[in-house]
Amino acid sequence: MRTLFLILTLSFACFSETKNITVINVFSEVSIYNDGVTYNIASFDYVDTPSTDPLPDDIDFSKDSNTIKVGIVSTNNILVDLIWEYQSMSTLDPTNFIQSIELFDLNQDQFKDIIISYNDLDGDFPDQVISSFLINHSNKFEEISETFVKNRYTFIENSHIRYETPLSMFGRPYIEEDSQKESIYWVDHYEFKGLKLVNINQKYRSFFENYRNTSTKKMSELLDQVKQYKMTEEITINQLQLEEYFNQITELKTIIHRSNKVLY
Numbered sequence: 001m002r003t004l005f006l007i008l009t010l011s012f013a014c015f016s017e018t019k020n021i022t023v024i025n026v027f028s029e030v031s032i033y034n035d036g037v038t039y040n041i042a043s044f045d046y047v048d049t050p051s052t053d054p055l056p057d058d059i060d061f062s063k064d065s066n067t068i069k070v071g072i073v074s075t076n077n078i079l080v081d082l083i084w085e086y087q088s089m090s091t092l093d094p095t096n097f098i099q100s101i102e103l104f105d106l107n108q109d110q111f112k113d114i115i116i117s118y119n120d121l122d123g124d125f126p127d128q129v130i131s132s133f134l135i136n137h138s139n140k141f142e143e144i145s146e147t148f149v150k151n152r153y154t155f156i157e158n159s160h161i162r163y164e165t166p167l168s169m170f171g172r173p174y175i176e177e178d179s180q181k182e183s184i185y186w187v188d189h190y191e192f193k194g195l196k197l198v199n200i201n202q203k204y205r206s207f208f209e210n211y212r213n214t215s216t217k218k219m220s221e222l223l224d225q226v227k228q229y230k231m232t233e234e235i236t237i238n239q240l241q242l243e244e245y246f247n248q249i250t251e252l253k254t255i256i257h258r259s260n261k262v263l264y
Helices: 002-017 201-228 235-263
Strands: 021-030 039-046 067-074 079-087 098-104 113-119 129-137 140-149 153-155 161-166 185-193 196-199
Touching: 021 067, 021 098, 067 098, 079 113, 079 129, 079 140, 140 196, 185 201, 185 235, 201 235
Parallel strands: none
Antiparallel strands: 021 039, 039 067, 067 079, 098 113, 113 129, 129 140, 153 161, 161 185, 185 196
């Protein structure tokens, strides 16, 4: 029995050595396991020796400067669980990369899940903030494959998500340089079921009926504008204006077509 106890003690000590970390940012204090204990959700890096001191100014992250790690950490900075990692082709700033970490019951199972929002440095638009969703499953957090641009989704009733996607022209997002002009988006609705994100557009038929009717009206107005358009001597201006009409009409036709697929 003493031998078994010694083996277990040594095993725990060896295991603990691999858990020595330096906390970079603390995002939230939570009682996430319903055990009455408060934990921190924090970004961190592994260190060779344990330390509960504040992060030194001269600490060197160059050995792992392309990876950000987020974990559940005890209040005395012992790692309980590594829940999320992000690896990049670019060098990451560990203090500014993650914009926010929020707790939210995504699948309505009475357990708090986690939303991590971060800068998309490797995407087509590096200034965008992306949200990843981690579902609490038996006190282990599992990241789903889908991510959303943070400023394009909103939570609505029953924890459903409404997500806007800019409509594309020839495979590329239509980007409007004139900020005064209204961008046109397709809207999807989703809900979390267990560990999956499921499209539930069928539950919002009234929304898509109104969406189709509004888009049909706008398209009719644009077609009238095309009929009444008078060509000028500036060929370039004529071309740009007619291309804009074409883009908007095409996008509205896309909305009408997709809405009909939901409705019929």
